[in-house]
Amino acid sequence: MKVVILNNGFLGMVRQWQQLFYEKRYSSTCLSCSPDFVKLAEAYGATGLRATKPEEVVPTLEKAFATPGPVMVDVRVSPEENVYPMVPAGASLKKMILI
Numbered sequence: 001m002k003v004v005i006l007n008n009g010f011l012g013m014v015r016q017w018q019q020l021f022y023e024k025r026y027s028s029t030c031l032s033c034s035p036d037f038v039k040l041a042e043a044y045g046a047t048g049l050r051a052t053k054p055e056e057v058v059p060t061l062e063k064a065f066a067t068p069g070p071v072m073v074d075v076r077v078s079p080e081e082n083v084y085p086m087v088p089a090g091a092s093l094k095k096m097i098l099i
């Protein structure tokens with residue numbers, strides 16, 4: 001099994017709400033104390049790999065799939081990339097935010 005973490009360092013879905021509707025008052029969404037996922041994988045006897053730059057993604061995934069057994073890949077992505085479309089709480093689909 002190969003596990004790929006899109007690691008934005010946040011509970012991103014919740015952070016997006018705080019950014020857009022609560023003036024960026026981020027609360028309990030920054031995962032600054034999250035574990036080192038490479039070491040966590042190794043602690044379980046799996047292989048841990050990390051990609052921190054876009055150009056590292058393809059070679060790291062190639063290495064992951066070439067490695068026998070379970071592999072966890074920690075892919076660091078932008079902390080403030082949002083996901084759209086988004087429907088604000090209580091709003092109709094017509095109020096959907098597209099970007």
Ligand SMILES: Cc1ncc(C[n+]2csc(CCOP(=O)(O)OP(=O)(O)O)c2C)c(N)n1
Nearest residue numbers: 006007008009010011012013014015031083
């Ligand atoms: C057990 C449980 N608790 C809380 C939630 C509410 N919840 C929905 S998304 C989310 C944050 C997800 O963060 P992450 O896994 O980092 O994904 P991202 O949005 O950053 O891609 C939370 C806490 C949930 N879905 N399930």
Ligand SMILES: [Mg+2]
Nearest residue numbers: 008010011012
């Ligand atoms: Mg996240």
